[in-house]
Amino acid sequence: MITASIDFGTTNSVVGINNNGVIEMVPLGKESLETKTVLFYSFEDKNFYVGDEALSELKLDTLGRYLVALKSFLGAAENIETTLGTTTYLLSDLIAIILRRFKWVLDKKAGQSIERVVLGRPVRFNDDDDELDQQAQDRLEAAALQAGFKEVVFQYEPIAAALSYEKDISKEELILVADIGGGTTDYSIIRVGRKHAGNRKEDILATHGTYVGGNSFDSEIIRAFVVKHLGQGSLYKNMGKEMEIGPALYNDFSEWHKFQKMYDPNVIYSIEKFIYMAYDKDEISRLLELIKEGHYFAFSEKIIESKINLSFNDSTQIEMNMFEKPFTQELTQKAFNAVISHHTDKIKSTLAETMAMANIEYKDIDRVFLTGGSTLVPAVSNIYKELFAEEKLVHTDVFSSVGYGLAIYAGEVWEPYN
Numbered sequence: 001m002i003t004a005s006i007d008f009g010t011t012n013s014v015v016g017i018n019n020n021g022v023i024e025m026v027p028l029g030k031e032s033l034e035t036k037t038v039l040f041y042s043f044e045d046k047n048f049y050v051g052d053e054a055l056s057e058l059k060l061d062t063l064g065r066y067l068v069a070l071k072s073f074l075g076a077a078e079n080i081e082t083t084l085g086t087t088t089y090l091l092s093d094l095i096a097i098i099l100r101r102f103k104w105v106l107d108k109k110a111g112q113s114i115e116r117v118v119l120g121r122p123v124r125f126n127d128d129d130d131e132l133d134q135q136a137q138d139r140l141e142a143a144a145l146q147a148g149f150k151e152v153v154f155q156y157e158p159i160a161a162a163l164s165y166e167k168d169i170s171k172e173e174l175i176l177v178a179d180i181g182g183g184t185t186d187y188s189i190i191r192v193g194r195k196h197a198g199n200r201k202e203d204i205l206a207t208h209g210t211y212v213g214g215n216s217f218d219s220e221i222i223r224a225f226v227v228k229h230l231g232q233g234s235l236y237k238n239m240g241k242e243m244e245i246g247p248a249l250y251n252d253f254s255e256w257h258k259f260q261k262m263y264d265p266n267v268i269y270s271i272e273k274f275i276y277m278a279y280d281k282d283e284i285s286r287l288l289e290l291i292k293e294g295h296y297f298a299f300s301e302k303i304i305e306s307k308i309n310l311s312f313n314d315s316t317q318i319e320m321n322m323f324e325k326p327f328t329q330e331l332t333q334k335a336f337n338a339v340i341s342h343h344t345d346k347i348k349s350t351l352a353e354t355m356a357m358a359n360i361e362y363k364d365i366d367r368v369f370l371t372g373g374s375t376l377v378p379a380v381s382n383i384y385k386e387l388f389a390e391e392k393l394v395h396t397d398v399f400s401s402v403g404y405g406l407a408i409y410a411g412e413v414w415e416p417y418n
């Protein structure tokens with residue numbers, strides 16, 4: 001039997017095949033296993049492009065709409081709709097377009113249409129509301145069915161990562177998995193390396209998570225260091241009264257998945273009004289330029305690049321040279337750590353909750369498996385370095401462990417029933 005597995009990530013996706021127990025990861029990227037979970041709708045040829053192909057279109061300066069972090073909408077209460085060209089798409093329609101493309105790649109590799117898929121999911125799509133959490137999974141399932149799969153099974157991403165870790169060990173261990181990606185922080189505490197018939201339920205001591213990830217860090221960089229160059233705080237005069245452009249205008253702007261809302265004609269109109277009224281027009285004009293001139297992709301790349309630079313350096317320069325009037329902003333690791341501290345505190349307190357759920361102490365953990373791109377942020381990895389002995393930390397396969405583990409899990413779900 002051939003089954004598919006998809007780690008549909010907020011930022012990156014990874015897919016694989018399990019063919020009667022033989023696992024093959026199938027590259028989605030031109031040069032890597034993973035591809036960016038992005039969708040580009042071209043206004044020129046009215047087509048959708050997924051992943052690396054979307055990035056190629058963006059680099060060609062094709063006119064269109066760039067959609068990112070769609071997974072972050074899954075746990076929202078409201079129905080998300082986007083109109084592109086003359087068609088209105090639901091969130092699950094857009095995700096189905098991405099999954100259909102992944103299925104096409106997998107089917108091609110398998111030489112047949114694969115009907116069964118294991119999809120990863122964060123432990124919490126929505127931190128506070130179980131119904132919305134279930135609705136999020138239902139939306140993702142609807143998208144997978146729409147993409148052509150006939151049977152969909154879910155597994156928690158940090159359990160999948162644990163299965164991937166397990167393949168390399170020879171003895172029983174109690175491990176903590178910390179999977180911190182673009183959208184969410186996910187934990188599992190699980191006993192691995194045991195010889196058993198496949199029912200792992202009793203080995204899973206706890207699963208827990210929270211809606212904090214690399215995108216939360218990016219938003220803080222934008223809010224603290226960048227929006228001031230795009231007009232926030234600029235003075236303007238309205239009906240004889242002097243005022244400052246406040247932060248409200250920038251709320252949607254600073255979160256990748258909400259940026260779409262900036263294309264709303266009402267938003268554009270209010271920016272134009274501010275440009276008219278502002279004393280110094282250069283900064284607020286950049287905001288309009290960003291929306292209207294298609295600079296958004298380049299802008300997001302610069303923000304993410306600066307964060308990644310800070311994983312290896314004490315300071316970096318954000319050089320926003322895509323604007324007619326470019327600007328540069330310095331960013332130090334110290335200042336970055338300060339603005340993300342409420343997020344790192346949350347990552348830490350969620351870990352404490354996970355330990356309490358498992359009813360164990362830090363010293364009981366044999367290994368800590370750190371995975372997901374955001375564990376590369378020093379302020380994040382330091383959380384674990386402070387709580388656990390260095391030799392207990394395993395930090396590998398940050399982008400592929402979940403995808404690989406889902407392929408292993410596909411074998412556990414379906415093979416026994418062969």
Ligand SMILES: Nc1ncnc2c1ncn2[C@@H]1O[C@H](COP(=O)(O)OP(=O)(O)OP(=O)(O)O)[C@@H](O)[C@H]1O
Pocket residue numbers: 008009010011012013071157180181182183184185213214215304307308311371372373374376377398399
């Ligand atoms: N070297 C680095 N330093 C800091 N952050 C990084 C680094 N490399 C990648 N990231 C960040 O890691 C995140 C992506 O990680 P990953 O691919 O594990 O997430 P994902 O699986 O798509 O998301 P999720 O699991 O939350 O749905 C992004 O926020 C990205 O900016």
Ligand SMILES: [Mg+2]
Pocket residue numbers: 009010157179181182372402
């Ligand atoms: Mg992930």
